[in-house]
Amino acid sequence: MIIRVLGEGQYDVSDGALASLNELDAAVEAAVDSGDDAAFATALTALLDGVRTLGVPRDAESLDESDLILPPADASVEDVRELLDDDGLIPG
Amino acid sequence: MSLMKRISLIFRSKANKALDKAEDPRETLDYSYQRQLDLLAKVRRGVADVATSRKRVELQVNQLEGQSTKLQGQAEKALSVGREDLAREALTRKSGLASQITDLKAQHAQLQGEEEKLTLAQQRLQAKVESFRTRKETIKATYTAAEAQTKINEAMSGIGEEMGDVGMAIQRAEDKTAQMQARAGAIDELIASGALEDVSQVGGSDDITRELDAMSSEADVEAELAALRASSQPQAIESAEDGGDILEAEPEKSAESRQEP
Numbered sequence: 001m002i003i004r005v006l007g008e009g010q011y012d013v014s015d016g017a018l019a020s021l022n023e024l025d026a027a028v029e030a031a032v033d034s035g036d037d038a039a040f041a042t043a044l045t046a047l048l049d050g051v052r053t054l055g056v057p058r059d060a061e062s063l064d065e066s067d068l069i070l071p072p073a074d075a076s077v078e079d080v081r082e083l084l085d086d087d088g089l090i091p092g
Numbered sequence: 093m094s095l096m097k098r099i100s101l102i103f104r105s106k107a108n109k110a111l112d113k114a115e116d117p118r119e120t121l122d123y124s125y126q127r128q129l130d131l132l133a134k135v136r137r138g139v140a141d142v143a144t145s146r147k148r149v150e151l152q153v154n155q156l157e158g159q160s161t162k163l164q165g166q167a168e169k170a171l172s173v174g175r176e177d178l179a180r181e182a183l184t185r186k187s188g189l190a191s192q193i194t195d196l197k198a199q200h201a202q203l204q205g206e207e208e209k210l211t212l213a214q215q216r217l218q219a220k221v222e223s224f225r226t227r228k229e230t231i232k233a234t235y236t237a238a239e240a241q242t243k244i245n246e247a248m249s250g251i252g253e254e255m256g257d258v259g260m261a262i263q264r265a266e267d268k269t270a271q272m273q274a275r276a277g278a279i280d281e282l283i284a285s286g287a288l289e290d291v292s293q294v295g296g297s298d299d300i301t302r303e304l305d306a307m308s309s310e311a312d313v314e315a316e317l318a319a320l321r322a323s324s325q326p327q328a329i330e331s332a333e334d335g336g337d338i339l340e341a342e343p344e345k346s347a348e349s350r351q352e353p
Contacts, residue, residue, distance in 0.1 A: 003096070004253065007209055007261050009216055022094060029095040060219035063227060063250035068096035069103050072264075083099055 002064055003051050007072035010062065011055030024050050032080050040077045048073055103256055104249070117241045121228040124248055128221045131255055135214040138262045142210060145269050146203040148276050153196045155283060160189045166300050173307045182300050192279070199272050206265045213261045220254050 001018060004010045013021065024047040031040035048070065058064075071080050163186040170178035227247045231240050 004100075004257065006257050007213070007264075009212075021096075025094050025096050032095065060216050061223040063220060063223055063247050065104070065249040065253055066100060068094075069100035069253075070096055071099065072260075080095070080099075084102060 001068070002058060002066045003055060003068045003070060004066035005048055005051060005070045005072070006075075008048075009060070010058035010064075010066055011051050012058050013051060013055040017050075017054035021047065021050050021054065032077055035077055037077050040080075044071065044073070044075065103253060106256060116237045117244050118232050118235075118237055120248070121231060121244060124251065125221075125225060125228055128217070128224060128251060128255065131258060132214070132217055132221055135210060135217060135258060135262060138265055139207060139210045139214060142203055142207045142265055142269055145272055145276065146200060146207060148280075149196055149200045149203060149272070152276065152279050152283070153193060153200065156189050156193050156196070160186050160193065163189070163300075166304060169304050169308075170300065173304070173311060175303070175307060178300055178303055196279070199275070202268060203272065206268055210261060210265050213258045217254060217258050220251055224251050 001013045001015055002010050003013050003021075024043065027043040028040065028047050031037075031043050051070065071083060075083075163182045167179040167182040167186070170176070170182060224247055227243075231243045231247070235243060
């Protein structure tokens with residue numbers, strides 16, 4: 001499984017590690033839904049740390065698409081909402 | 093659906109929309125490669141722009157710190173001649189500068205962070221563009237137009253995602269740099285107008301320095317007067333107590349002429 005952290009690059013993460021990452025992801029999602037910036041920052045940091053710890057940085061030359069994509073480390077709730085908005089941050 | 097999944101789906105649909113379908117799919121490769129080179133050039137410019145802003149902030153911090161040191165010196169000098177009011181004024185101005193300096197240093201750290209991020213993004217994109225170029229040549233040499241589509245899609249999706257990511261990084265860096273440039277411009281204007289560079293100047297002249305200079309020339313006069321008293325006949329000084337005005341006026345003139353060269 002390839003996970004991209006925006007602004008950081010891609011990581012290879014084993015399927016076994018995914019369960020614990022999904023838990024961390026759920027916390028991030030809950031914080032986005034409730035609009036709680038402080039909880040979001042904590043949850044996102046935990047999730048990204050999890051990806052960095054459990055994953056292995058993927059070769060920079062690789063041209064493979066990621067399976068999952070995560071917001072950049074300095075993102076705010078607002079940034080994530082824009083990411084999820086089809087007309088949002090991602091340049092078309 | 094998980095957040096990670098939602099973001100990746102949106103990202104992918106964007107990247108796919110950006111793909112131009114040429115009549116010969118192999119032409120798509122060349123077109124995409126050109127866009128990659130354009131983006132790479134844009135990231136390089138972005139890195140240079142952020143570096144320029146960072147250096148500008150560095151220069152401003154140096155200027156303000158120089159001014160702060162000057163005010164500290166003035167405060168010490170003022171206190172040494174017993175002018176607590178002047179010392180207080182100098183220190184008040186110095187503390188005004190301190191918050192500006194703290195603010196600028198925080199901006200500097202942010203710009204440095206953006207610069208590092210963009211530099212890394214540039215390296216990652218560079219590696220992928222290079223890899224794409226090799227893949228592109230292989231596909232064009234090995235596959236017929238009909239066969240090429242799958243291979244092209246594979247190469248394009250990976251690079252498309254990277255380009256989307258880098259595009260966002262540039263956008264964020266540009267936004268931050270633009271905000272800071274507006275503030276840096278305001279500080280440059282303040283420095284240019286003399287309000288910060290010569291923060292001790294009020295009404296066109298440096299009041300603290302002027303007062304301190306006046307005080308130190310008075311102190312010089314007093315010192316010389318004391319020296320004269322000590323060396324000359326005691327009775328002459330004693331008799332001069334009545335005509336003190338004349339004696340005081342004399343050394344002031346000599347003090348002015350001393351300052352001229």
